[in-house]
Amino acid sequence: MYDTGSPVSIISIELYDKLGSNKPKLVNADSGVVGANGSKFEILGKEEFKLETPVKTYIWPFIVANLEGQSSLLGQDFIVSQGRTLNCKTLVWNTKAGIMYTLI
Numbered sequence: 001m002y003d004t005g006s007p008v009s010i011i012s013i014e015l016y017d018k019l020g021s022n023k024p025k026l027v028n029a030d031s032g033v034v035g036a037n038g039s040k041f042e043i044l045g046k047e048e049f050k051l052e053t054p055v056k057t058y059i060w061p062f063i064v065a066n067l068e069g070q071s072s073l074l075g076q077d078f079i080v081s082q083g084r085t086l087n088c089k090t091l092v093w094n095t096k097a098g099i100m101y102t103l104i
Contacts, residue, residue: 006075009060012067013044029063041065055099
């Protein structure tokens with residue numbers, strides 16, 4: 001899920017645990033991340049993960065936190081660093097590489 005309101009990219013503890021022996025070892029991360037409702041997330045740590053799209057693979061740092069279920073958020077950090085424009089009305093994201101995604 002893309003979250004333009006999140007300053008960081010986050011992966012849930014449940015999804016991280018599902019990686020089993022393939023999961024990367026986490027390093028300490030700032031625990032100051034809060035949700036939209038103002039509550040703090042429980043942070044396990046952070047590490048770089050492989051993010052595969054239909055046309056490109058990215059290596060990107062994610063914080064592992066107590067999101068519900070097997071979910072992840074691509075935050076503003078990823079969108080800004082990889083994107084040229086994000087049209088919030090149409091949810092079309094144009095990357096620096098000229099790839100266009102519809103974020104739905």
